[in-house]
Amino acid sequence: MKLGLVIYSTDSETVWNAFRLGVFALKEGDVVAAFLLAKGVECSSLDNEKFKVTEAMDQFIAAGGRIQACGTCLKLRDSTDTGVCEISTMQDLYRIARDSDKVLTF
Incomplete structure (x- = not known):
């Protein structure tokens, strides 16, 4: 199965x-x-004592996952540092939605 994850939350958990x-x-x-959209592009700064978000992102990539981040959303936040993410576009998000069997949003 092809699974698309759209992450737009800044809730660590x-x-x-x-x-x-x-x-x-x-x-x-x-x-x-995975596609980081809106506030989701801030996910690499969400680590806390209980939820190691960047560790989970690293595990996702190590297991073969791909993370893309909305370039426009990053620009709105005066940021280009995505850490482990490719800077992407709405066209990339569209392709994930079009090509996935299921798309989940968080």
């Missing part, structure tokens, strides 16, 4: 769980792509 699901799906043999 929500984003952490989104990437945990992605890692699980990848280990099950699925293809998973």
